[in-house]
Amino acid sequence: MTDKDLVARAAEFRARAYAPYSGFAVGAALLTKSGRVYGGVNVENASYPVGICAERTAIAAAVTAGEREFEALAVIADSLEPCAPCGMCRQVLVEFPIARVILANTAGDLRVLTPDELLPLAFGAAALPS
Ligand code: THU
Numbered sequence: 001m002t003d004k005d006l007v008a009r010a011a012e013f014r015a016r017a018y019a020p021y022s023g024f025a026v027g028a029a030l031l032t033k034s035g036r037v038y039g040g041v042n043v044e045n046a047s048y049p050v051g052i053c054a055e056r057t058a059i060a061a062a063v064t065a066g067e068r069e070f071e072a073l074a075v076i077a078d079s080l081e082p083c084a085p086c087g088m089c090r091q092v093l094v095e096f097p098i099a100r101v102i103l104a105n106t107a108g109d110l111r112v113l114t115p116d117e118l119l120p121l122a123f124g125a126a127a128l129p130s
Pocket of ligand 1: 019022024025026041042043044051052053054055075083084085086089
């Protein structure tokens with residue numbers, strides 16, 4: 001699957017976003033090493049901080065299905081620049097192996113980054129006492 005194909009899947013999932021408070025619908029599509037695609041959307045809440053981003057929803061769906069090794073994540077929104085994951089999502093992303101993260105917007109702009117480019121000097125399990 002090409003990066004453009006994965007972005008197209010993210011755009012399809014985006015139609016299911018629940019974003020009545022921000023009006024900012026986000027879609028994500030996570031390609032696993034096994035070749036499956038899991039979708040995610042932002043799911044907002046009347047108690048604003050309770051809302052969850054599309055990226056974390058996709059990762060949760062994949063992990064729930066038993067997948068932990070990822071090839072690529074595409075995220076798309078109607079943003080001026082390709083949609084950049086928030087800090088919390090970046091931390092969740094570096095927990096699992098993934099080759100690349102594809103940022104996109106509905107205008108068709110793409111930007112491809114590695115997890116290390118997204119979150120340099122990330123905190124990880126290696127820092128924890130054994
Ligand atoms: N959001 C995402 O789902 N992913 C991002 O990469 C950026 C932000 C959501 C959170 C909230 O529902 C809305 O977009 C506005 O911040």
